[in-house]
Amino acid sequence: MDKAIIMKEWLKTRLVFFACLAVTLAVGGYAVIMMNRLIQLKGVEHLWLIMLLKDNSFVDVLKYLPLAVGIAVGVAQMAPEMAQKRLKLTLHLPCGHGRLVGLMLATGLVELGAVFAAQTAVIAVWDFTILPPELVGRVVLTMLPWYFAGFAGYLFVSAICLEGTRSRRVMLGLLGVAVAMACFLQPAMEAYNGMIPFMLILTVGLLSLSYGSIARFREGRQD
Amino acid sequence: MLIALGVMVLSWFLPWLYSMVFPSGVSDPFVAWSPVSDCFIVSDNSAEGKTRICSVDALGRPVREYTKEERDSLLPQIYFNQLMARETLPDSLKGKEVTIAGLKHGQWVFSSLPRDINRVMPEVYLIMESMPPRLDLEDASEVFTLHDRVEFTDMATNRVNRRRSQRFDEVFRERGFEYPLHSWSANVTTRKPRDEGYLLVDASGTAFHMKMQAGRPYMERIPGPGSVEFDRVFVMENPETRHLGLMTDTEGRMYVLEREGYRLTELPVGRVDPRRERISVVKNLFNWVVKLSDGEGARWYALDSDDYSLLGAYELSYGVSRARRVAAWLFPFRLTFTDTADCLASPRIINVSARALYLNVVLAAALAFIMAGRRERRATVASCSALTLIFGMFSFIPMALIKD
Amino acid sequence: MDKNNDGPVISVRNLTQRYGRGRVIYSDLSFEVPRGRILGLLGKNGTGKTTTINILMGYLRPQKGECRIFGEDITALSPATRARIALLIEGHVQYSFMTIGQIERFYSAFYPGWRREAYYELMRKLHVSPGQKISSMSCGQRSQVALGLILAQNADLLVLDDFSLGLDPGYRRLFIDYLREFAKAEDKTVFMTSHIIQDLERLIDDCIVLDYGKILTQMPVDRLLRDFGRYTFTTQAEASALASVGGVVNPGKIKDEAEVYSFSPAAEVEAALRSHGIAYGDFRRTPMSLEDAFIGLTGKY
Numbered sequence: 001m002d003k004a005i006i007m008k009e010w011l012k013t014r015l016v017f018f019a020c021l022a023v024t025l026a027v028g029g030y031a032v033i034m035m036n037r038l039i040q041l042k043g044v045e046h047l048w049l050i051m052l053l054k055d056n057s058f059v060d061v062l063k064y065l066p067l068a069v070g071i072a073v074g075v076a077q078m079a080p081e082m083a084q085k086r087l088k089l090t091l092h093l094p095c096g097h098g099r100l101v102g103l104m105l106a107t108g109l110v111e112l113g114a115v116f117a118a119q120t121a122v123i124a125v126w127d128f129t130i131l132p133p134e135l136v137g138r139v140v141l142t143m144l145p146w147y148f149a150g151f152a153g154y155l156f157v158s159a160i161c162l163e164g165t166r167s168r169r170v171m172l173g174l175l176g177v178a179v180a181m182a183c184f185l186q187p188a189m190e191a192y193n194g195m196i197p198f199m200l201i202l203t204v205g206l207l208s209l210s211y212g213s214i215a216r217f218r219e220g221r222q223d
Numbered sequence: 224m225l226i227a228l229g230v231m232v233l234s235w236f237l238p239w240l241y242s243m244v245f246p247s248g249v250s251d252p253f254v255a256w257s258p259v260s261d262c263f264i265v266s267d268n269s270a271e272g273k274t275r276i277c278s279v280d281a282l283g284r285p286v287r288e289y290t291k292e293e294r295d296s297l298l299p300q301i302y303f304n305q306l307m308a309r310e311t312l313p314d315s316l317k318g319k320e321v322t323i324a325g326l327k328h329g330q331w332v333f334s335s336l337p338r339d340i341n342r343v344m345p346e347v348y349l350i351m352e353s354m355p356p357r358l359d360l361e362d363a364s365e366v367f368t369l370h371d372r373v374e375f376t377d378m379a380t381n382r383v384n385r386r387r388s389q390r391f392d393e394v395f396r397e398r399g400f401e402y403p404l405h406s407w408s409a410n411v412t413t414r415k416p417r418d419e420g421y422l423l424v425d426a427s428g429t430a431f432h433m434k435m436q437a438g439r440p441y442m443e444r445i446p447g448p449g450s451v452e453f454d455r456v457f458v459m460e461n462p463e464t465r466h467l468g469l470m471t472d473t474e475g476r477m478y479v480l481e482r483e484g485y486r487l488t489e490l491p492v493g494r495v496d497p498r499r500e501r502i503s504v505v506k507n508l509f510n511w512v513v514k515l516s517d518g519e520g521a522r523w524y525a526l527d528s529d530d531y532s533l534l535g536a537y538e539l540s541y542g543v544s545r546a547r548r549v550a551a552w553l554f555p556f557r558l559t560f561t562d563t564a565d566c567l568a569s570p571r572i573i574n575v576s577a578r579a580l581y582l583n584v585v586l587a588a589a590l591a592f593i594m595a596g597r598r599e600r601r602a603t604v605a606s607c608s609a610l611t612l613i614f615g616m617f618s619f620i621p622m623a624l625i626k627d
Numbered sequence: 628m629d630k631n632n633d634g635p636v637i638s639v640r641n642l643t644q645r646y647g648r649g650r651v652i653y654s655d656l657s658f659e660v661p662r663g664r665i666l667g668l669l670g671k672n673g674t675g676k677t678t679t680i681n682i683l684m685g686y687l688r689p690q691k692g693e694c695r696i697f698g699e700d701i702t703a704l705s706p707a708t709r710a711r712i713a714l715l716i717e718g719h720v721q722y723s724f725m726t727i728g729q730i731e732r733f734y735s736a737f738y739p740g741w742r743r744e745a746y747y748e749l750m751r752k753l754h755v756s757p758g759q760k761i762s763s764m765s766c767g768q769r770s771q772v773a774l775g776l777i778l779a780q781n782a783d784l785l786v787l788d789d790f791s792l793g794l795d796p797g798y799r800r801l802f803i804d805y806l807r808e809f810a811k812a813e814d815k816t817v818f819m820t821s822h823i824i825q826d827l828e829r830l831i832d833d834c835i836v837l838d839y840g841k842i843l844t845q846m847p848v849d850r851l852l853r854d855f856g857r858y859t860f861t862t863q864a865e866a867s868a869l870a871s872v873g874g875v876v877n878p879g880k881i882k883d884e885a886e887v888y889s890f891s892p893a894a895e896v897e898a899a900l901r902s903h904g905i906a907y908g909d910f911r912r913t914p915m916s917l918e919d920a921f922i923g924l925t926g927k928y
Contacts, residue, residue: 004736045378052349084720094710094737132376134347178232188566190343195569208224220687
């Protein structure tokens, strides 16, 4: 039963997943190429100096990509559920609704995790060849809030797609924009280190938004 | 969750929006110590765009207003070009010969911002060669780390330089450096007259001067007065070679460190917190003006440039703007994720105001009325109103909008 | 089988529903659907047919009243009970991003009594391959996929919301034939709506006719067609005079030709006309289809 639900979610999202993965790898590759170009022109020492003195992670080009990936996967997964009120079919499946929604969200989150892991791997593997572990870790920690923006974007878009009323969708949208903005307020490297626990708690909390939308759908709150 | 998110976002966004609509900025006057009249000269730009220049007494009260020309004469250490053009530069002052070259050589400026300290720094430290073979300083080619020992890494190859690591590690152990590193300071740039390497503070609060000379370690323990534990260090590499750096201890005292014999002198500037306060030092042939400022005010200390004795002090409190006073009645607190005093993002609650309780009471009553109209349960009405007593309009708005 | 084997499969008591806080869709609606019967919920647009199905399936919380399916409150149907109910959503909506094969594999994981062959038997008749995507099929073909899934699920209760929507006559006929054969052979209970009444005449055993805010009638179709009559006659009386005649509904008149509907026998209708002083001639009862009866009960407007 669980496998079938995961299969359904995978069928909806696989194209977008592979597209996101390809774009992420391509942009990650672009970042690596740009670093390599700088190394060819000015030497690897210059890259170290810029990174240490100018607080430049060389991965800024990837900044908004996780958010875009989160939104894309969320739309690809949840929009078909609301088209023609197909969610009724899903909610009619002989499976607890909590488990059902949990599996749907888990599938999306795992896909996002895979894309973000690929992005991290591209950057980290390359960085390890030219930088010490301290700086590689610094770059990875700098990217963490961007990934949170991706997860938050996905969870908000999921809740918006599953929400039946326009007013609540607008409300969720505004809150989503605010939460996403909070992930890009401070450009300094590792600026969000102290916020990681807060972000984890918030991500868990944001899971409840889709449950709320489903509960409202079941009460008939639809425009 | 939706209500919680609403409260969070509104407590962040509404006060921010308010501060954008009603900005309340302050600008500090320019304050310098006159070696001619032995008093502070304060130049302040008024709202009309005019500059008001006056001297102030020991209590900070204006004593006499000056024209710009009069001010130039009172501050020859700053306006020597104007005085030279008018041929009114004195030959000597306070027993010191006054020449353009001497004035220029004897001046330097130091500044420290909290945001440069309050940030996550990389635990990898660039190190320059302090005695380069061609005299001109060269870009760093190696870095070192100080986790539980010294380890040098060559940047070009990303490989550990074991020999250098071993040499430095031995010196660190001999000098009694205790891990982990507490704070450090270095100016890694070739645009300076010389390289003094690093000032380091170890886990025990002991300060060290460390640099790489001809590839070999140079490290000295800086003797502190009594049982002082150092906190922050600031290395200085000015053309004038007398001073090596500024330091603060865990009690908030500030010291100047001289190169000669690592002589340490406490500066009579009161308690200093570099994590919270902006520090600026303008040094000239005759005096130092140390400025310490934060969001609430600024204080200036004039020190004798020879023996660092206190010449005078001046203080300015910014006060609270009308916009801030009104905000205190509107908002019970403000949520912010960033601060101009750091490069960190974290949720923090500031501007907590008990005055907003009056508005909160009104809003809580209004919410109870609205919810009663929606025929909500009494317990729900009571709990939502209670929350509005605490969170004010931040919870009133989402609770009034969200009907279930 | 469940503990409520002998009770009604669907039981609705005093159901009241409004559009938000506005117009009442119906109030104090009560009906039951006995086991093994095919019941059609008939009504004009906006009388609350789909609303009723949404309430029964748990997609709309009733404002008042109690609904039970297999004895369980519909606001908290257990997964086991949902497994006993096959649902067809208006417009034969299915997971159109799946292929014929994928959707069969998907649903088979949820239903222990899944009958794969029933599904593929229908698919073979459609001449579609297992790899074909549902989104690339015609509306008629999609209806057959939805039907095949319902047949394969082998549920005890089938809830079908306007199965005829968008189907041409051939597919409608195909759908009805398969459904009737399946329901009768397997003793299934069916609760359905359709906006094409004539389709239902060949299919349903019982009908509930909804008007705005109330049930007009609930009875077996054969009894309705037997007891409810359409009477035509010639008269010079005004149509408004006919409306005041007791026991008749929805009177109409074109030129001198008048028609009235009534559950009363012909003799009683004639007596009522006479008692109201209405002169008439050529009085007769004309045969009716279910659609005619529906129009007779609900009116043309």
